[in-house]
Amino acid sequence: MDLNYSPEELAFRDEVRAWLTKNLPAELKDKGHYSKEELLRWHRILAKKGWVAPAWPKEWGGTGWNVVQRYIFEEELGYAGGPMLIPFGLTMCAPVLLRFGTEAQKKRFLPRIYNGDDFWCQGYSEPGSGSDLASLKTKAVRNGERYVVNGQKIWTTLAHYADWIFCLVRTDPTVEKRQEGISFLLIDMKAPGITVRPLILMDGAHEVNEVFFDDVEVPAENLVHDEGKGWTVAKYLLGYERMNTGRIGESKRQLARLKEFASHQIRTNSRFRDRLSRLEIELIALEITNLRFLDRMRRTGQPPGADVSMLKIKGTEIQQGLTELAMECIDPLAGDEKSLALQKKYLTTRKTTIYAGSNEIQRNIIAKMTLGL
Amino acid sequence: MNFDYSEEQQLLADSVRRFLQNKYQFEDRKKIISGAGWSEEVWAQFAEMGLTALPVSPDYGGFGGGAVDLMSVMEAFGEALVVEPLLPTLAAARLVGRAGTSTQKKALLPAVADGRLRMAFAESPKANVVGAPAAHKLIVLAEENLFIVDAAEVPMQPYRTIDNMLAARIDFSPSKADLLAKGAGAAVEEALDFATALVCAEAVGAMKFACDTTLEYLKTRKQFGVPIGTFQALQHRIVDMFISHEQAKSMACLACSRVDSSANPDERARAVSAAKIRIADAARHVSQEAVQLHGGMGMSEELKVSHSFRRLTVLARQFGDADHHLQRFASL
Numbered sequence: 001m002d003l004n005y006s007p008e009e010l011a012f013r014d015e016v017r018a019w020l021t022k023n024l025p026a027e028l029k030d031k032g033h034y035s036k037e038e039l040l041r042w043h044r045i046l047a048k049k050g051w052v053a054p055a056w057p058k059e060w061g062g063t064g065w066n067v068v069q070r071y072i073f074e075e076e077l078g079y080a081g082g083p084m085l086i087p088f089g090l091t092m093c094a095p096v097l098l099r100f101g102t103e104a105q106k107k108r109f110l111p112r113i114y115n116g117d118d119f120w121c122q123g124y125s126e127p128g129s130g131s132d133l134a135s136l137k138t139k140a141v142r143n144g145e146r147y148v149v150n151g152q153k154i155w156t157t158l159a160h161y162a163d164w165i166f167c168l169v170r171t172d173p174t175v176e177k178r179q180e181g182i183s184f185l186l187i188d189m190k191a192p193g194i195t196v197r198p199l200i201l202m203d204g205a206h207e208v209n210e211v212f213f214d215d216v217e218v219p220a221e222n223l224v225h226d227e228g229k230g231w232t233v234a235k236y237l238l239g240y241e242r243m244n245t246g247r248i249g250e251s252k253r254q255l256a257r258l259k260e261f262a263s264h265q266i267r268t269n270s271r272f273r274d275r276l277s278r279l280e281i282e283l284i285a286l287e288i289t290n291l292r293f294l295d296r297m298r299r300t301g302q303p304p305g306a307d308v309s310m311l312k313i314k315g316t317e318i319q320q321g322l323t324e325l326a327m328e329c330i331d332p333l334a335g336d337e338k339s340l341a342l343q344k345k346y347l348t349t350r351k352t353t354i355y356a357g358s359n360e361i362q363r364n365i366i367a368k369m370t371l372g373l
Numbered sequence: 374m375n376f377d378y379s380e381e382q383q384l385l386a387d388s389v390r391r392f393l394q395n396k397y398q399f400e401d402r403k404k405i406i407s408g409a410g411w412s413e414e415v416w417a418q419f420a421e422m423g424l425t426a427l428p429v430s431p432d433y434g435g436f437g438g439g440a441v442d443l444m445s446v447m448e449a450f451g452e453a454l455v456v457e458p459l460l461p462t463l464a465a466a467r468l469v470g471r472a473g474t475s476t477q478k479k480a481l482l483p484a485v486a487d488g489r490l491r492m493a494f495a496e497s498p499k500a501n502v503v504g505a506p507a508a509h510k511l512i513v514l515a516e517e518n519l520f521i522v523d524a525a526e527v528p529m530q531p532y533r534t535i536d537n538m539l540a541a542r543i544d545f546s547p548s549k550a551d552l553l554a555k556g557a558g559a560a561v562e563e564a565l566d567f568a569t570a571l572v573c574a575e576a577v578g579a580m581k582f583a584c585d586t587t588l589e590y591l592k593t594r595k596q597f598g599v600p601i602g603t604f605q606a607l608q609h610r611i612v613d614m615f616i617s618h619e620q621a622k623s624m625a626c627l628a629c630s631r632v633d634s635s636a637n638p639d640e641r642a643r644a645v646s647a648a649k650i651r652i653a654d655a656a657r658h659v660s661q662e663a664v665q666l667h668g669g670m671g672m673s674e675e676l677k678v679s680h681s682f683r684r685l686t687v688l689a690r691q692f693g694d695a696d697h698h699l700q701r702f703a704s705l
Binding site: 002003004005009273274277278280286291310363364366370373 | 378441605612616627629631634650
């Protein structure tokens with residue numbers, strides 16, 4: 001056992017860090033919210049370097065890095081403080097196409113995702129289908145070479161930026177096992193009949209939306225995998241998604257910034273100091289737990305197990321803990337710019353334990369899949 | 374970066390586990406506890422397997438192993454709730470190895486390595502010393518100085534701790550003692566960090582037992598006509614126990630690894646204190662939930678889970694509780 005990076009791994013980290021320091025524009029660092037142009041600007045800088053989709057196969061632009069290198073890269077990316085790479089195309093739609101898509105679909109969509117030509121969003125949740133996703137009602141009826149889609153999606157992150165949406169839709173309402181009536185469909189956001197309405201969250205920001213489908217026609221070639229196999233696709237994606245939710249590099253940056261910002265409290269309030277220490281230790285532990293999972297994947301060649309859900313649970317608890325401590329360092333009644341930013345950060349970070357499968361759903365997954373309950 | 378055990382480490386862990394499975398079931402342990410409180414026969418087996426020689430320097434008949442080499446052994450000890458005083462002996466021997474003169478090392482360490490000499494460590498001149506009744510030599514920390522005392526020279530009343538370890542309350546003040554080291558700050562810190570890392574590993578093993586046995590109980594205990602593990606309120610709680618155990622295990626890996634490889638004492642101390650804080654928190658969480666999810670059965674002396682509760686309660690505090698290590702962590 002050796003918890004230190006090898007000299008090669010350290011050299012790799014230094015190379016990544018040096019490049020990020022040089023190439024991440026200062027004006028893109030540590031902003032609460034980013035415009036579409038800002039998000040795409042950073043995406044394209046990384047695409048030009050060849051680093052925007054490390055995990056993809058090499059023929060589609062992947063870097064060929066091993067899991068540890070990929071982890072180091074992700075952590076450095078988060079630690080650098082730039083905008084988060086929007087996952088919907090790069091790490092959600094693309095892995096699905098690579099696994100289940102036709103050659104034509106891959107050729108059509110992957111290069112455009114890589115280069116940031118298409119901005120993607122995810123159409124999963126519906127007003128009546130949150131944690132119970134398989135109850136979704138948005139329906140797609142096959143009509144010759146087209147599907148006609150009607151229904152509504154909700155909490156659709158950055159739908160107002162998106163060119164495309166990948167959706168779970170109900171293609172067969174009659175099957176007994178409701179999961180088998182669901183299909184995975186790619187829909188052009190410019191198609192007639194789509195309406196995007198903003199949902200403003202409690203920090204006042206516009207990040208999520210409602211998306212309405214009113215007789216939207218979708219070419220049948222945009223179906224991924226077979227009709228009725230959408231749930232298989234969604235489950236595949238879920239495992240993929242959970243591996244990336246620890247967000248450890250980003251939390252390390254927030255921790256370093258908090259320590260600087262809270263230096264007075266740390267010196268004068270030992271209760272605050274101890275809570276911060278415990279949070280820091282939880283983050284250290286999570287990083288090692290994450291590395292242990294990667295090490296297992298590397299050793300066994302197996303995909304991540306259901307227990308990686310704990311990375312999502314712990315990672316988001318840490319993110320919330322950090323914003324909560326930052327909030328405690330300021331006057332909740334203050335109205336200056338710095339205080340407002342921290343107040344809003346605290347507010348918006350409450351979403352993390354709810355989105356991408358609430359932490360309660362993650363616990364259900366571990367209970368069922370890992371513990372056999 | 375890798376988390377593999379070497380072939381030797383794996384072989385040793387396997388043989389220790391096999392031995393404990395064959396000869397140290399809960400019923401065997403009960404017999405030991407109701408008798409002398411430790412078993413010379415078991416101790417001889419541990420020595421035979423090389424556990425006493427493992428961390429002793431090759432210059433004195435040992436194998437020169439480190440904390441990582443002992444990690445899976447200590448985990449296995451934690452799972453089986455071993456009562457034989459290996460850790461007190463290894464901690465005291467570490468102090469001799471780090472702080473003693475070569476004459477003292479020659480006199481003590483080869484005997485430790487081949488299992489003839491047991492030792493214990495007292496953190497102050499008036500202390501409750503685990504392992505003392507079975508020990509031949511005691512190492513005492515008095516202010517900044519370390520002394521070696523013959524166990525036979527000090528009056529002691531043996532008793533059992535709440536987790537059934539053999540211990541004695543000792544007042545060393547009028548004792549005849551040999552100086553081991555004067556002002557041995559750095560050496561003592563290092564040896565205590567070594568022992569603390571091993572305590573962390575032992576606690577991880579005890580937590581693993583508590584998690585596993587509780588999971589088994591949730592699957593077999595029926596109420597309202599169904600296994601109680603079908604209730605979501607209980608599922609989420611046992612999931613959190615498993616997460617606590619995994620986070621604790623990660624920190625034990627860090628502590629053992631840093632004890633072995635850190636050139637920088639502050640880096641080592643920071644890792645060990647961080648580990649002890651997380652493990653103290655996890656030990657409390659896991660042990661309390663294990664009892665709660667067992668209901669009344671969790672309270673009973675008959676079940677091993679109540680013994681793991683007691684062991685974890687003690688391990689959470691041994692070699693410094695969370696508050697102590699929070700203070701140290703913040704000062705580094």
